[in-house]
Amino acid sequence: MTRGSPRVDVLDAARNADFTAPAARKERVRLEEVFGMNLFGLAEMKRRVSKPHFDAVLATVREGTALDPTVADSVAVAMKDWAVEKGATHYTHWFQPLTGRTAEKHDSFVKPTGDGKAISQFTGESLMQGEPDASSFPSGGLRETSEARGYTAWDPTSPAFIKEGPGGAYLVIPTAFVSWTGEALDQKTPLLRSISALDKSTRRALGLLGSPVAPVRATIGPEQEFFLVDEEFFFRRPDLITAGRTLFGTKPPKGQELDDHYFGRIPEQVLEFMNEVELELYKVGVPVTTRHNEVAPGQFEMAPIYTDANQGADQQHLMMMTLESVARRYGLVCMLHEKPFDGINGSGKHLNWSFGNENGNLLEPGDTPHDNAQFLFFCAAVLKAVHQHQDLLRISVAHYGNNHRLGANEAPPAIISSFIGDQLFDVFEQLVRAGEATESMEGGALKLGTEVIPAIPRHAGDRNRTSPFAFTGNKFEFRALGSSQSVSFPATILNTIVAEAIDEMSDLLEAETGKGIEVEVALESVIAAVAKEFWPIVFNGDGYSQEWRDEAERRGLLNLPTTMDALPHLVDEKNRELFERYGVLTPRELESRYHILLEQYFMTVNIEGETAETMAQTQILPAAVRYLTDLLRAVDAADDADLEPKGILRTARKVNDLVNELTEKLDELAERNQQLGGETVMAKAEHMRDSIIPAMQAVRDAVDPLERLIPDDQWPIPIYRDMLFVK
Ligand code: ADP
Numbered sequence: 114m115t116r117g118s119p120r121v122d123v124l125d126a127a128r129n130a131d132f133t134a135p136a137a138r139k140e141r142v143r144l145e146e147v148f149g150m151n152l153f154g155l156a157e158m159k160r161r162v163s164k165p166h167f168d169a170v171l172a173t174v175r176e177g178t179a180l181d182p183t184v185a186d187s188v189a190v191a192m193k194d195w196a197v198e199k200g201a202t203h204y205t206h207w208f209q210p211l212t213g214r215t216a217e218k219h220d221s222f223v224k225p226t227g228d229g230k231a232i233s234q235f236t237g238e239s240l241m242q243g244e245p246d247a248s249s250f251p252s253g254g255l256r257e258t259s260e261a262r263g264y265t266a267w268d269p270t271s272p273a274f275i276k277e278g279p280g281g282a283y284l285v286i287p288t289a290f291v292s293w294t295g296e297a298l299d300q301k302t303p304l305l306r307s308i309s310a311l312d313k314s315t316r317r318a319l320g321l322l323g324s325p326v327a328p329v330r331a332t333i334g335p336e337q338e339f340f341l342v343d344e345e346f347f348f349r350r351p352d353l354i355t356a357g358r359t360l361f362g363t364k365p366p367k368g369q370e371l372d373d374h375y376f377g378r379i380p381e382q383v384l385e386f387m388n389e390v391e392l393e394l395y396k397v398g399v400p401v402t403t404r405h406n407e408v409a410p411g412q413f414e415m416a417p418i419y420t421d422a423n424q425g426a427d428q429q430h431l432m433m434m435t436l437e438s439v440a441r442r443y444g445l446v447c448m449l450h451e452k453p454f455d456g457i458n459g460s461g462k463h464l465n466w467s468f469g470n471e472n473g474n475l476l477e478p479g480d481t482p483h484d485n486a487q488f489l490f491f492c493a494a495v496l497k498a499v500h501q502h503q504d505l506l507r508i509s510v511a512h513y514g515n516n517h518r519l520g521a522n523e524a525p526p527a528i529i530s531s532f533i534g535d536q537l538f539d540v541f542e543q544l545v546r547a548g549e550a551t552e553s554m555e556g557g558a559l560k561l562g563t564e565v566i567p568a569i570p571r572h573a574g575d576r577n578r579t580s581p582f583a584f585t586g587n588k589f590e591f592r593a594l595g596s597s598q599s600v601s602f603p604a605t606i607l608n609t610i611v612a613e614a615i616d617e618m619s620d621l622l623e624a625e626t627g628k629g630i631e632v633e634v635a636l637e638s639v640i641a642a643v644a645k646e647f648w649p650i651v652f653n654g655d656g657y658s659q660e661w662r663d664e665a666e667r668r669g670l671l672n673l674p675t676t677m678d679a680l681p682h683l684v685d686e687k688n689r690e691l692f693e694r695y696g697v698l699t700p701r702e703l704e705s706r707y708h709i710l711l712e713q714y715f716m717t718v719n720i721e722g723e724t725a726e727t728m729a730q731t732q733i734l735p736a737a738v739r740y741l742t743d744l745l746r747a748v749d750a751a752d753d754a755d756l757e758p759k760g761i762l763r764t765a766r767k768v769n770d771l772v773n774e775l776t777e778k779l780d781e782l783a784e785r786n787q788q789l790g791g792e793t794v795m796a797k798a799e800h801m802r803d804s805i806i807p808a809m810q811a812v813r814d815a816v817d818p819l820e821r822l823i824p825d826d827q828w829p830i831p832i833y834r835d836m837l838f839v840k
């Protein structure tokens with residue numbers, strides 16, 4: 114093997130890898146036996162806690178009532194006994210700081226008895242409250258650095274579970290994370306508040322509609338896309354390690370390489386990986402169900418069955434963590450970044466969202482939606498919310514990684530609109546036009562032209578993958594999320610804006626019925642009026658087209674193409690007022706989030722800028738110079754042999770030109786990397802956008818052509834073709 118040619122080593126290593134599945138997966142397991150075995154769910158709690166105490170927890174979970182601290186003591190004991198039986202030695206308060214990921218600090222159950230021995234102990238107090246040092250988590254100005262105190266508080270509505278690993282097992286308790294002053298420092302707190310807001314507004318509306326009133330839950334089902342890359346490649350790319358995406362690299366010629374499996378590891382490896390991810394998630398009660406290959410080579414998707422929004426958000430974090438940790442057992446790295454490879458499809462996360470109660474899903478249209486007034490009322494509320502708060506939905510998916518996808522013809526555009534299918538389109542159009550809806554289009558049956566295959570029912574509307582917010586049967590699918598994102602904030606936004614829209618519609622309804630108009634009649638006129646209002650947001654066509662961009666502008670829809678265009682609107686008066694009115698975020702909490710989002714943008718680009726500089730300077734440039742030296746030597750040798758070195762000289766000139774360009778652009782990037790652009794976080798973020806990103810691109814414009822010129826065995830980093838063939 115040639116020294117200094119990492120690519121060739123790696124190809125050999127991967128080709129020769131003797132892959133065997135980790136022992137854990139050797140024997141197949143039965144779903145019924147493993148599902149939930151490491152989850153302290155309601156069934157387990159019921160078995161171990163006295164009835165009155167269990168009922169108290171149940172009321173909290175089901176109806177959101179406050180929990181008596183004495184109950185916590187008996188739950189703590191039961192939880193600890195269960196966890197210790199499962200081999201756990203520690204517990205952790207698990208929370209979602211504003212980093213976008215999760216955090217945990219472990220404490221052991223040890224309690225010295227004073228005689229040189231110890232017992233394991235866990236109290237209600239330790240269950241209910243923890244005190245991690247908050248100073249290392251982003252607070253966006255909510256906390257002076259001198260005030261490090263932060264608290265984690267037990268969330269009884271999301272069950273605790275055991276995390277097992279080679280390092281032992283520990284009990285994980287989902288918690289909220291707040292500052293000493295009680296302000297939210299996390300994603301869960303506002304999510305829980307928004308869930309209550311939606312519950313309250315919906316119950317009120319159900320009452321007005323004369324429907325049975327029962328606690329209402331928002332439900333979510335997130336579909337997760339990701340890339341798998343051989344770790345041999347991953348760790349040879351500083352950009353993947355520090356930035357999560359390639360900062361250099363040219364797209365392999367289409368087709369040929371993409372279909373070429375000669376070197377890729379066998380698909381069984383990925384299947385084994387998925388099996389193990391599923392097993393781990395089943396154990397902690399996450400019902401992962403879907404798994405499949407995605408559009409790009411090396412890209413896959415997994416999704417669980419939906420559940421209520423709070424637990425679903427926790428499960429989503431677990432899913433991301435599990436994908437990442439299990440991949441390493443298979444010599445793979447799971448990349449959750451939105452855009453690991455330029456020119457290759459990126460990864461998103463579809464957030465399926467609905468709300469309902471024990472009587473059913475409130476977004477279930479039935480076969481004839483035109484006469485389902487309750488459905489039309491709630492569906493109209495969602496569309497009204499989307500129309501009213503396009504900015505917030507856009508902001509909820511705005512971060513640097515997602516900039517590379519949104520609007521790039523592989524993901525929904527940055528313009529928010531809603532696809533509602535032919536049938537609903539028709540029903541709402543009747544309401545808009547005539548103030549009433551008298552019929553629903555039928556889907557009918559789909560005949561396949563052969564008798565052996567039974568006819569299958571056809572949906573009344575087709576799908577549309579270009580829409581950022583599509584009605585898909587009995588839920589909305591918010592498709593603009595980035596793959597690395599926590600679903601908590603987008604779900605919080607949805608819950609809050611829909612709560613408001615429902616309230617506004619309830620107000621209208623009350624005003625009508627107050628005049629003595631019958632509910633049924635009033636309802637139709639309210640829905641028709643609201644449909645007129647939201648109608649511009651409805652778009653069933655091709656969201657990728659330029660025509661739609663023009664049309665959207667004519668309709669007056671918002672277009673906030675990039676993160677930096679979107680973020681400042683978070684703190685607009687409209688939004689400040691909305692979050693405060695619904696008790697979801699105080700103005701200070703909102704301001705702090707805005708600050709953190711800007712800071713994250715700034716820091717992410719800053720890291721990329723410095724990584725690009727280092728790689729270009731210490732890997733790419735030396736490789737180019739080495740090749741140039743080889744070429745110049747070859748020119749001398751040719752002269753000695755009385756050969757005409759025209760071709761060698763031409764190549765040398767090309768390399769030399771690119772080296773000149775590269776060093777010039779590199780100097781520029783290095784200089785800009787030294788600057789911050791100003792004192793405020795906004796000035797820094799703007800510096801990144803206006804100065805660093807273009808300078809990085811300029812360096813890349815010199816590096817990528819070099820990748821095509823420099824000999825394969827001298828190129829210092831794995832290339833796209835290498836990395837994209839794990840299947
Ligand atoms: P797709 O056709 O988009 O793949 P699926 O039926 O597979 O749709 O569902 C995708 C996700 O939507 C799954 O996680 C599923 O559990 C979830 N989902 C289904 N119904 C609801 C609902 N009422 N609320 C939230 N999510 C739901």
Ligand code: MG
Pocket residue numbers: 336463590
């Ligand atoms: Mg989907």
